[in-house]
Amino acid sequence: MKALFLNCTLKKSPExxxxxxxxxxxxxIFKELDVATETVRVADYNIAFGNSSDEGxxxxxxTILEKIYNCEILIxxxxxxxxxxxxxxxxxxxxxxxxxxxxxxxxxxFPTYNKVxxxxxxxxxxxxxxxxxxxxxxxxxxxxxxxxxxxxxxxGKAGPGKSYIEAExxxxxxxxxTLLYMVHNMVAxxxxxxxxxxxxxxxxxxxxxxxxxx
Amino acid sequence: MKALFLNCTLKKSPExxxxxxxxxxxxxIFKELDVATETVRVADYNIAFGNSSDEGxxxxxxTILEKIYNCEILIxxxxxxxxxxxxxxxxxxxxxxxxxxxxxxxxxxFPTYNKVxxxxxxxxxxxxxxxxxxxxxxxxxxxxxxxxxxxxxxxGKAGPGKSYIEAExxxxxxxxxTLLYMVHNMVAxxxxxxxxxxxxxxxxxxxxxxxxxx
Amino acid sequence: MKALFLNCTLKKSPExxxxxxxxxxxxxIFKELDVATETVRVADYNIAFGNSSDEGxxxxxxTILEKIYNCEILIxxxxxxxxxxxxxxxxxxxxxxxxxxxxxxxxxxFPTYNKVxxxxxxxxxxxxxxxxxxxxxxxxxxxxxxxxxxxxxxxGKAGPGKSYIEAExxxxxxxxxTLLYMVHNMVAxxxxxxxxxxxxxxxxxxxxxxxxxx
Amino acid sequence: MKALFLNCTLKKSPExxxxxxxxxxxxxIFKELDVATETVRVADYNIAFGNSSDEGxxxxxxTILEKIYNCEILIxxxxxxxxxxxxxxxxxxxxxxxxxxxxxxxxxxFPTYNKVxxxxxxxxxxxxxxxxxxxxxxxxxxxxxxxxxxxxxxxGKAGPGKSYIEAExxxxxxxxxTLLYMVHNMVAxxxxxxxxxxxxxxxxxxxxxxxxxx
Numbered sequence: 134m135k136a137l138f139l140n141c142t143l144k145k146s147p148e149x150x151x152x153x154x155x156x157x158x159x160x161x162i163f164k165e166l167d168v169a170t171e172t173v174r175v176a177d178y179n180i181a182f183g184n185s186s187d188e189g190x191x192x193x194x195x196t197i198l199e200k201i202y203n204c205e206i207l208i209x210x211x212x213x214x215x216x217x218x219x220x221x222x223x224x225x226x227x228x229x230x231x232x233x234x235x236x237x238x239x240x241x242x243f244p245t246y247n248k249v250x251x252x253x254x255x256x257x258x259x260x261x262x263x264x265x266x267x268x269x270x271x272x273x274x275x276x277x278x279x280x281x282x283x284x285x286x287x288x289g290k291a292g293p294g295k296s297y298i299e300a301e302x303x304x305x306x307x308x309x310x311t312l313l314y315m316v317h318n319m320v321a322x323x324x325x326x327x328x329x330x331x332x333x334x335x336x337x338x339x340x341x342x343x344x345x346x347x
Numbered sequence: 348m349k350a351l352f353l354n355c356t357l358k359k360s361p362e363x364x365x366x367x368x369x370x371x372x373x374x375x376i377f378k379e380l381d382v383a384t385e386t387v388r389v390a391d392y393n394i395a396f397g398n399s400s401d402e403g404x405x406x407x408x409x410t411i412l413e414k415i416y417n418c419e420i421l422i423x424x425x426x427x428x429x430x431x432x433x434x435x436x437x438x439x440x441x442x443x444x445x446x447x448x449x450x451x452x453x454x455x456x457f458p459t460y461n462k463v464x465x466x467x468x469x470x471x472x473x474x475x476x477x478x479x480x481x482x483x484x485x486x487x488x489x490x491x492x493x494x495x496x497x498x499x500x501x502x503g504k505a506g507p508g509k510s511y512i513e514a515e516x517x518x519x520x521x522x523x524x525t526l527l528y529m530v531h532n533m534v535a536x537x538x539x540x541x542x543x544x545x546x547x548x549x550x551x552x553x554x555x556x557x558x559x560x561x
Numbered sequence: 562m563k564a565l566f567l568n569c570t571l572k573k574s575p576e577x578x579x580x581x582x583x584x585x586x587x588x589x590i591f592k593e594l595d596v597a598t599e600t601v602r603v604a605d606y607n608i609a610f611g612n613s614s615d616e617g618x619x620x621x622x623x624t625i626l627e628k629i630y631n632c633e634i635l636i637x638x639x640x641x642x643x644x645x646x647x648x649x650x651x652x653x654x655x656x657x658x659x660x661x662x663x664x665x666x667x668x669x670x671f672p673t674y675n676k677v678x679x680x681x682x683x684x685x686x687x688x689x690x691x692x693x694x695x696x697x698x699x700x701x702x703x704x705x706x707x708x709x710x711x712x713x714x715x716x717g718k719a720g721p722g723k724s725y726i727e728a729e730x731x732x733x734x735x736x737x738x739t740l741l742y743m744v745h746n747m748v749a750x751x752x753x754x755x756x757x758x759x760x761x762x763x764x765x766x767x768x769x770x771x772x773x774x775x
Numbered sequence: 776m777k778a779l780f781l782n783c784t785l786k787k788s789p790e791x792x793x794x795x796x797x798x799x800x801x802x803x804i805f806k807e808l809d810v811a812t813e814t815v816r817v818a819d820y821n822i823a824f825g826n827s828s829d830e831g832x833x834x835x836x837x838t839i840l841e842k843i844y845n846c847e848i849l850i851x852x853x854x855x856x857x858x859x860x861x862x863x864x865x866x867x868x869x870x871x872x873x874x875x876x877x878x879x880x881x882x883x884x885f886p887t888y889n890k891v892x893x894x895x896x897x898x899x900x901x902x903x904x905x906x907x908x909x910x911x912x913x914x915x916x917x918x919x920x921x922x923x924x925x926x927x928x929x930x931g932k933a934g935p936g937k938s939y940i941e942a943e944x945x946x947x948x949x950x951x952x953t954l955l956y957m958v959h960n961m962v963a964x965x966x967x968x969x970x971x972x973x974x975x976x977x978x979x980x981x982x983x984x985x986x987x988x989x
Contacts, residue, residue, distance in 0.1 A: 246495055303559075440648075745980060753971035
């Protein structure tokens with residue numbers, strides 16, 4: 134079982150990323166549950182704006198998409214900017230629309246069906262819940278199930294202030310609680326779906342929708 | 348297995364509710380899958396504003412809350428007003444915060460753990476996705492897992508215009524498709540969780556969070 | 562010149578309202594600028610759910626609406642619940658849609674044209690900016706102009722924690738800065754509009770829209 | 776007097792942009808009011824992710840920022856993707872945070888004070904109001920005043936469908952009405968502020984905030 138993190142910081146390596154430090158804290162918990170982890174720092178890739186799975190020459194999104202298809206658990210992790218997820222988090226949400234074009238020939242299920250997803254958000258202040266709601270909605274439409282309590286966040290008081298690392302977010306009990314709930318529930322639901330997968334035949338339902346609507 | 352709908356129209360019975368007509372369409376699909384349904388029209392109850400499970404004298408929320416505890420599948424259905432869910436949908440989201448105070452003595456899991464939830468939104472225009480994102484986030488924090496594609500919506504073109512009934516939303520293929528996906532996936536995940544429930548011990552994790560944070 | 566605050570706390574008088582304390586801080590600043598203030602605690606009124614200016618028997622919204630029509634400056638002040646404005650704040654936003662039905666016979670301008678509006682949000686944690694964005698958008702559609710930096714907020718760190726009064730929000734420099742900017746800019750724009758009002762003839766533009774669209 | 780549009784389509788020139796067609800409709804109205812217009816198609820520029828006014832080598836944001844500083848009226852125009860503004864619209868909102876670092880030495884006012892701003896949103900379906908609310912909030916914090924009814928939008932019915940050009944959005948009466956209101960009110964408020972500018976001394980208020988908070 135594998136958990137993939139998409140770090141949506143605006144900063145390229147090797148700049149320090151608070152979101153990366155927050156992810157590191159989550160990775161420790163996954164490891165205790167014997168789940169392998171991998172993190173992609175999206176800013177280090179050349180990703181084109183768009184809505185398909187491949188936007189052509191030099192577009193490195195297909196590399197990341199393949200990683201998404203090879204994990205059971207996906208976590209989108211983003212800093213807060215302007216009270217919402219980062220522009221990079223929005224950009225990859227748009228690219229993930231391509232997944233919905235890749236339904237299985239037989240049953241129409243997207244390659245992400247029976248995977249689980251969650252969200253992590255960190256920032257110096259206000260905006261985590263709006264970011265989480267947007268991320269979870271997008272991933273839910275794009276084929277993922279969302280386990281109960283599938284998010285974790287750290288934000289400080291209103292106004293400019295310390296971010297996750299400097300604020301010692303790794304010692305903030307509420308944030309650690311959300312992380313523990315998130316990781317344990319993600320692994321639990323991923324296991325439930327491994328044993329008892331959702332087998333909805335979307336192709337059949339598409340036909341039925343057509344009939345109901347004529 | 349039972350599915351409960353909370354109709355968050357602003358209008359009391361017996362006024363015509365477009366949201367009620369939309370729910371009726373969903374109920375048909377649940378019945379085909381042998382799932383019983385019940386609908387609560389929240390506006391017909393006397394619900395106090397607040398954040399607890401019981402706001403005292405004359406508050407009828409406890410009646411609704413008991414219905415929530417007795418279903419396996421919960422759908423919050425709301426009309427769009429001001430580009431978002433209705434004030435009644437927001438009011439019950441606030442009341443549902445009380446659920447998080449009622450964790451099991453032994454393992455801390457809220458009474459809603461291992462239930463699944465979804466959202467239905469209808470309106471004459473724009474606002475469905477914002478409403479869905481808010482509803483799903485709230486239900487996810489309040490103990491529900493969200494099956495893949497757990498929402499359905501109908502909205503018309505920008506500006507004043509026909510609502511679900513008059514617009515014949517029940518013949519709008521896209522909306523019916525979202526309904527069919529939603530209902531089938533909700534039933535599928537509810538069954539998966541019946542056989543393979545999430546057994547996270549939140550009390551243990553609370554203790555662990557405390558240790559990690561000292 | 563008069564500034565009206567609508568306090569959207571969920572709690573009725575005489576319960577302590579953090580939002581009321583936050584408003585008191587804003588009132589002091591208005592008074593320094595010789596602007597009279599009045600605060601309506603919406604929870605103390607019997608307001609019906611709906612979208613018109615008068616929802617009939619026992620509905621006390623008309624009383625509040627008249628106060629809105631008699632001020633030059635309107636501030637919607639709300640606590641954060643579920644990462645967004647309160648259900649009461651949403652309820653009054655829906656009621657204010659009635660304003661758009663009351664355009665002047667000659668020029669179609671709503672009674673709120675040339676008034677200015679702003680938002681104040683307080684909470685123990687995350688959600689201020691989402692609430693502000695929703696409030697300002699609604700008021701802008703309902704006839705108000707929004708002066709630069711027309712909002713103020715206080716929220717604490719992620720998780721349960723102290724609210725405005727206990728956290729001494731009245732000593733939080735960032736929050737006070739936003740309050741000062743808000744009040745001074747609201748008064749400035751209200752004065753600009755008194756001298757140089759917006760005189761757009763909406764009736765003419767309605768006719769023009771019709772012509773452009775045929 | 777000059778109005779600047781930032782077209783936040785994801786597509787580079789010369790691909791057809793529905794947002795560009797929508798902007799063209801707005802430009803006609805500005806011209807009738809003798810206001811010059813210019814449109815920047817952001818996707819054609821090399822803009823770095825970040826939060827400052829200059830992100831170094833090859834970053835073309837300073838070119839756009841200069842245009843912003845040289846207009847009286849700014850309109851951010853975006854397509855809807857995932858029920859919200861585009862990633863490019865979010866990216867430039869983040870870059871515009873740099874404006875808040877450039878307060879006047881004497882009075883602290885950002886270079887955008889006394890400019891007015893608005894939002895235009897087009898899409899095949901749902902998401903306009905969420906996008907507008909986010910855009911107007913950001914611009915309001917970044918120094919712009921928002922005239923009454925300062926937005927216009929076109930979206931179609933729920934589900935995949937025609938966008939602005941193919942749907943003949945230029946003949947959709949509601950959309951044209953919002954455009955006319957927006958343009959006329961923007962010009963009116965820009966003129967009011969030219970004659971009666973907001974003169975708030977932010978530096979003084981910063982000092983006062985410090986005193987109030989000690």
